[in-house]
Amino acid sequence: MVDLGQTVLGVEFQNPILLASGCCGYGEEYAGLIALDELGGLVTKAVTREPRIGNPPPRVSETPAGMINAIGLANVGLERFRREKLPWLRENLRRAYVLVNVAGWTVEDFVHVVRGLDDAEGFLAYELDASCPNVERGAEFATDEALLGQLVRSVRAATQRPIVVKLSPQVPDIGRFAEICETEGADGVSTINTFPGLLIDVERRRPIIGNVTGGISGPAIRPMGVYATWCAARRVRIPVIGIGGISGAADALEYMLAGAPLVQIGTALFVDPEVVCQTLEGLRAYGERHGVHRLADLVGALEA
Amino acid sequence: MEFAAPEIAGQAIPGQFVMIGLGLPGEPGLFLPRPMSIAQAEGERLGLLIRIFGAGSRRLTALEVGERALLLGPLGSFFDLGSATRVLCVAGGVGLAPFLFLPRWAERHAPGNRVHLVYGERTASAVFDPGRIHELAGVEPEIWTEDGAMGRMGRVTDRLDVARVDLVLGCGPVPMLKTLQAQIAGTGVPAQFSVEERMGCGVGTCVGCVVAVEDGGRGWRYERICVEGPVFSAERLRWSI
Numbered sequence: 183m184v185d186l187g188q189t190v191l192g193v194e195f196q197n198p199i200l201l202a203s204g205c206c207g208y209g210e211e212y213a214g215l216i217a218l219d220e221l222g223g224l225v226t227k228a229v230t231r232e233p234r235i236g237n238p239p240p241r242v243s244e245t246p247a248g249m250i251n252a253i254g255l256a257n258v259g260l261e262r263f264r265r266e267k268l269p270w271l272r273e274n275l276r277r278a279y280v281l282v283n284v285a286g287w288t289v290e291d292f293v294h295v296v297r298g299l300d301d302a303e304g305f306l307a308y309e310l311d312a313s314c315p316n317v318e319r320g321a322e323f324a325t326d327e328a329l330l331g332q333l334v335r336s337v338r339a340a341t342q343r344p345i346v347v348k349l350s351p352q353v354p355d356i357g358r359f360a361e362i363c364e365t366e367g368a369d370g371v372s373t374i375n376t377f378p379g380l381l382i383d384v385e386r387r388r389p390i391i392g393n394v395t396g397g398i399s400g401p402a403i404r405p406m407g408v409y410a411t412w413c414a415a416r417r418v419r420i421p422v423i424g425i426g427g428i429s430g431a432a433d434a435l436e437y438m439l440a441g442a443p444l445v446q447i448g449t450a451l452f453v454d455p456e457v458v459c460q461t462l463e464g465l466r467a468y469g470e471r472h473g474v475h476r477l478a479d480l481v482g483a484l485e486a
Numbered sequence: 487m488e489f490a491a492p493e494i495a496g497q498a499i500p501g502q503f504v505m506i507g508l509g510l511p512g513e514p515g516l517f518l519p520r521p522m523s524i525a526q527a528e529g530e531r532l533g534l535l536i537r538i539f540g541a542g543s544r545r546l547t548a549l550e551v552g553e554r555a556l557l558l559g560p561l562g563s564f565f566d567l568g569s570a571t572r573v574l575c576v577a578g579g580v581g582l583a584p585f586l587f588l589p590r591w592a593e594r595h596a597p598g599n600r601v602h603l604v605y606g607e608r609t610a611s612a613v614f615d616p617g618r619i620h621e622l623a624g625v626e627p628e629i630w631t632e633d634g635a636m637g638r639m640g641r642v643t644d645r646l647d648v649a650r651v652d653l654v655l656g657c658g659p660v661p662m663l664k665t666l667q668a669q670i671a672g673t674g675v676p677a678q679f680s681v682e683e684r685m686g687c688g689v690g691t692c693v694g695c696v697v698a699v700e701d702g703g704r705g706w707r708y709e710r711i712c713v714e715g716p717v718f719s720a721e722r723l724r725w726s727i
Contacts, residue, residue: 211687212691236696239683242692242694247512249517253692451687454507457510460510
């Protein structure tokens, strides 16, 4: 037997596989297709202070080995999330942990959402979306050292729950940003959010995406995600959660070897929801093949 | 194209769709699955009408007998015939797909319907074989082409008479549906349109495929085409804002 468990953020995750924010809604939408409680956990769609209708369509399109999206943080808002979505997660996810992704435009926005949720049940931690590329100034927090420090410090003062900060790949030295998160009291960082991109319909000479630009995800960005994870993990002691283009066990293992005890699967869910089961099976098979009894032993075990 | 997909075929209702792709890791030009309206569901066989627009549809249509595709469905809302007995189906281009399925399905599930199918294409060369339409759908299509080389010359909406129908169903390009919507408005004839958009997940999680619809008396809101649609009551559609 291979033990897939990971002790992170003060709890034991039954395995390292989480579903990424924005790719699994509020859980409920995938309940008929994915055995959610078999997961390590999931990260909800971003929750903002007020409901948001999001960007004009088209919002998604295929790109080489991936996709572009500009949803624009469409979400039900703090109040409805707490009233309608969180109870479902609390009832249906008993072993898998829930991280609530929080987005905002000011430090006060983030603090407001965190305070508004903090005494509710049904989730473990926050993932602060400091890096959404699809709304104006969305990635500002994760590309400005002083702002990021202020954000983490303020949210830290507002909650005892673990805080994970989702970082942008759009910085010259992501390790520096991970260090700031650690210094200011974050419990983890997740790397990476999507890369900004632009897809053009040359026949019409127009952008394909309604928002003009979007975020690129999928296998195309995996090597950059692994790199960012490796850079961040070498600089901080807090856990780094790997994200970007994971489509199976080998991809997840790349992130783990680079230093991530947990990983998130996103875009690949759209291609085949069974990717989750296949990844878990693949991780067990890898452990057996390599005589690794505890998958946790592989975290950061890259020989370079 | 036909696929052996008994579970989907057994549950499908006209207007619903499937997500079809090649699964992981995907191939160049076909990573994300594509939404396709169900064009036939007979026994274990699921039929899709796929027109080549780009690399993804080209790859799908190149699938050979014995190859596998990944299908998820049936998904989304469907045409609701209610108590209608005289149904007018208006199809533009590949929007023909659900109407290859609907007439025979209606015969089985809501007998007594009379379905009239109006189908338009830009050019005669694009027209799906009328004999095959008759064979699959069991109705004789009224064909329109803009070049006039087959059927009547012009667009499906040019001479539309909704005076003697109980229900209009539409599927096709947005300009066609907008014209249809304007023609029907005020006649009191209910209409339902199947709309399309680029999709990510097909099941409501990514919120990637939205269309603006009337929101009661409160203006408009976006609804997901994959879950609240793809079939919407025509009067609710506000398209893009």
